[in-house]
Amino acid sequence: MAAAGRRGGTVRDMWRDLFEYCQRQHGPVHVGVAAALSGFSVASVRARAEREAWWRPYRDVVAPPGTPRSGGYWALAAVARARGGDPDAPKAAALTRWSAAAVYGVHRSWPSAVEVLVPFVREPTAENRYRPVRSRCFDDTRLRTIGELALPVVAPAALVRDLARIATAPRLTTLMIDLVQRRHLRLDDVRSDLLEHPRYPGRRKVLEALTRLEGAGRTDSTPELDVRERLVAEGIPLDVGQIEVLCRDGVTIHLDLGIAGIRFAIEVDSMLAHATRSQLRTDVRRSNQLARLPEDWRVLRMTVEDLDEGWDEFLALVRDVVTQQSRRHLGRDRP
Secondary structure, three states: OOHHHHOOOOHHHHHHHHHHHHHHOOOOEEHHHHHHHHOOOHHHHHHHHHHOOOEEEEOOEEEOOOOOOOHHHHHHHHHHHHHOOOOOOOOOOEEOHHHHHHHHOOOOOOOOOEEEEEEOOOOOOOEOOEEEEEEOOOOHHHOEEEOOOOEEEOOHHHHHHHHHOOOOHHHHHHHHHHHHHOOOOOHHHHHHHHHHOOOOOOHHHHHHHHHHHHHHOOOOOHHHHHHHHHHHHOOOOOOOOOEEEEOOOOOEEEEOEEEHHHOEEEEEOOOOOOOOHHHHHHHHHHHHHHHHOOOOOEEEEEOHHHHOOOHHHHHHHHHHHHHHHHHHHHOOOOO
């Protein structure tokens, strides 16, 4: 809305309309947008922000009093800065890297500077807590809008590509597992992205992670993947993916690892999966359903500590139980 179109209103109405716009946008707004929508000059907006101690996260971004200053609002402010001061023709921008990972819920904390993806042709300037990331592959048709703050983020497959150049291979693998588990990402999407972008920094790490996950089947955590790979390397012929068991109440439960043919499974427990009493109770109830089945299941439980100092003992236990179950169900020592 042009400034000239707002001159007919009273000063109070003009400020009220600006505040209402800021509220709809959850707070931070570029001073150029604020001026265009209110009918005031940029100087007037800056002056009132200075006089009333508005939050000014960036030089060209202001937020009315009462705007939270959490990581999500810093991200909103960074996107407002990147999009510029024209409300009718905002510049393309989206959160990427660890900032986008935080929005998707697969990174626990916000980075010190908000990372904003912009087209390569632009020449943005970095600022305190604002880090522009230029991309030759910017495609605004593949952006996602996430959460109550409606934060624009790159698509998950593009996020994997953007992080490949700065994340370690193990961290990238964990990120992909978490994105898949939260149903943001499909491994097929990553495979397609690799075909579309045959060359970029860190591509080999993405291919390595993708190959591991495709070979493992459904995997809900990095410890689960590590246990699988170590047991298979030790000659334990685990089924691909998780084990599905139909219980008497008609509900299908999924066990992390196992060999369905001999009714053997392993559950990899972690503090993250049992962070609340409700999660723990749900897991206990699920496991107890196996006791009602006539197929004589044997389910071992382990923690990440068993991957370290307790590994030899746990491996011996697995071998023993697998042998017993194989004899019981197949009549031989090996499945």
